[in-house]
Amino acid sequence: MREVISSSLSDSEGKPEFDQDLVDAMRWFDLSDHDRALTSELGDIADDVGERIIEAFYTHLLADETASRHFRDDAHIAQVKKGQMRYFRELINADLDSSYIADRRRIGSIHERTGVTPTLYIGAYAFYLNKLANVVLDRMEDDPAKAFSMVLSLFKIAHFDMALALETYADTREEAIKARERELSELPTPVLQLRPGLLLIPVVGTLDSYRARALTIQLLEGIQEHRARAVVLDITGVAAVDSAVANHLIQTMAAARLMGAQPVLTGLSAEVAQSLVKVGVTAEALSTAGDLQRGIELAEHLLGE
Amino acid sequence: MQVPAPLDAMVQAIRRDADVISARQMGRALAEDLGFSRPDQALVATAISELARNIVVYADHGEIELTTLQQGDRQGIRIIARDHGPGIADLERALCDGFSTGNSLGLGLPGTRRIMDEFDIRSPPGEGVTIIAVKWQLR
Ligand SMILES: Nc1ncnc2c1ncn2[C@@H]1O[C@H](COP(=O)(O)OP(=O)(O)OP(=O)(O)O)[C@@H](O)[C@H]1O
Ligand SMILES: [Mg+2]
Numbered sequence: 001m002r003e004v005i006s007s008s009l010s011d012s013e014g015k016p017e018f019d020q021d022l023v024d025a026m027r028w029f030d031l032s033d034h035d036r037a038l039t040s041e042l043g044d045i046a047d048d049v050g051e052r053i054i055e056a057f058y059t060h061l062l063a064d065e066t067a068s069r070h071f072r073d074d075a076h077i078a079q080v081k082k083g084q085m086r087y088f089r090e091l092i093n094a095d096l097d098s099s100y101i102a103d104r105r106r107i108g109s110i111h112e113r114t115g116v117t118p119t120l121y122i123g124a125y126a127f128y129l130n131k132l133a134n135v136v137l138d139r140m141e142d143d144p145a146k147a148f149s150m151v152l153s154l155f156k157i158a159h160f161d162m163a164l165a166l167e168t169y170a171d172t173r174e175e176a177i178k179a180r181e182r183e184l185s186e187l188p189t190p191v192l193q194l195r196p197g198l199l200l201i202p203v204v205g206t207l208d209s210y211r212a213r214a215l216t217i218q219l220l221e222g223i224q225e226h227r228a229r230a231v232v233l234d235i236t237g238v239a240a241v242d243s244a245v246a247n248h249l250i251q252t253m254a255a256a257r258l259m260g261a262q263p264v265l266t267g268l269s270a271e272v273a274q275s276l277v278k279v280g281v282t283a284e285a286l287s288t289a290g291d292l293q294r295g296i297e298l299a300e301h302l303l304g305e
Numbered sequence: 306m307q308v309p310a311p312l313d314a315m316v317q318a319i320r321r322d323a324d325v326i327s328a329r330q331m332g333r334a335l336a337e338d339l340g341f342s343r344p345d346q347a348l349v350a351t352a353i354s355e356l357a358r359n360i361v362v363y364a365d366h367g368e369i370e371l372t373t374l375q376q377g378d379r380q381g382i383r384i385i386a387r388d389h390g391p392g393i394a395d396l397e398r399a400l401c402d403g404f405s406t407g408n409s410l411g412l413g414l415p416g417t418r419r420i421m422d423e424f425d426i427r428s429p430p431g432e433g434v435t436i437i438a439v440k441w442q443l444r
Pocket of ligand 1: 247355364388405407434
């Protein structure tokens with residue numbers, strides 16, 4: 001199922017022609033032109049009551065502590081309500097084509113990024129559908145059978161929407177975890193012996209607390225194993241250095257000193273160095289030696305050669 | 306059902322270290338798009354990193370929101386860091402160089418205040434921490 005829907009997204013990027021995957025996905029939801037035609041008839045009702053339903057919906061959301069955190073101020077709420085009105089019209093009569101799918105899928109990745117959980121999302125959607133269904137049944141008192149099939153069609157489309165959003169939600173989450181695993185698998189950082197007594201450790205990726213701990217352990221083991229007296233820590237490949245990372249580096253270097261090896265830090269870019277100094281990390285604390293070449297020279301000097 | 310979340314503002318939920326990196330990259334990209342100098346791009350990225358990392362470490366989760374500001378002909382970036390964690394009882398102390406309850410350098414907050422043009426921190430009892438920091442483009 002995921003393949004069906006996600007490949008229909010990649011196809012949507014440009015060519016609007018016949019899309020077999022989309023057809024398959026809709027068949028799975030038992031969604032047909034008939035459903036679309038039925039809900040489209042609700043167009044007048046939608047324009048008429050859309051705003052009221054949306055008001056009720058937001059009153060509901062804002063009354064909930066978790067949900068209301070997603071809104072900043074009245075201006076923001078007003079802006080989101082406008083988007084909601086568009087969404088509402090689309091739910092009722094937009095063509096269920098590739099661009100519709102792309103739009104719905106996008107919502108899932110936004111939810112993942114901004115921390116809107118599936119419970120929050122599905123719960124809110126359920127509330128919304130419930131309100132809408134009641135309005136439809138009310139308005140079409142004369143033809144309850146037809147009202148009922150309209151509501152059923154709406155529910156199908158809504159489930160289709162939710163499936164699309166949740167697929168992307170899961171995909172986005174999976175991507176994040178994979179990226180994280182990739183980073184972690186970059187460990188162990190190699191410990192290279194440049195010559196007896198002199199080690200080089202090229203650190204790559206991001207240096208969060210977990211990786212910093214691993215780095216310290218490796219460094220200490222390397223020093224012990226090779227009886228090193230100088231260690232060059234090259235952080236050219238480190239993506240981001242802030243005060244916490246600087247602290248990890250300082251700790252690591254202090255640990256090396258305790259083990260009897262002189263640490264030399266290299267590879268801090270000019271901009272990063274500058275922002276660290278502004279943050280207040282003193283140059284002495286992070287005594288660095290410029291580029292790798294200079295660092296190795298310095299380490300050799302420390303070894304007394 | 307539309308997202309109950311800002312669409313236009315750039316928001317990154319902060320729950321783990323990887324999110325700190327995403328927020329940081331988002332900030333650097335925005336600073337670059339707005340034509341901030343390279344050193345200023347690094348400052349914006351560092352500030353985001355500090356605030357986001359504090360959220361992960363001290364509040365468990367929260368969010369970083371970035372907005373573009375316009376004042377006359379210059380542009381700025383506003384960073385809002387928000388969490389609903391335990392909050393900070395003594396703000397003055399937390400803003401002192403070297404104060405840390407996390408056995409770190411205690412430079413994140415004071416450093417961010419130094420590198421940004423505007424800095425406002427609030428922590429009403431029971432409501433976590435909200436920090437608003439702005440960096441203006443140099444003209
Ligand atoms: N979002 C937050 N929620 C609760 N407490 C916080 C938060 N941010 C900071 N603090 C408190 O303020 C103190 C100072 O924060 P600051 O970022 O300046 O230093 P640090 O995080 O301890 O060390 P560094 O940032 O240098 O690695 C922290 O030790 C913590 O007690
Ligand atoms: Mg900090």
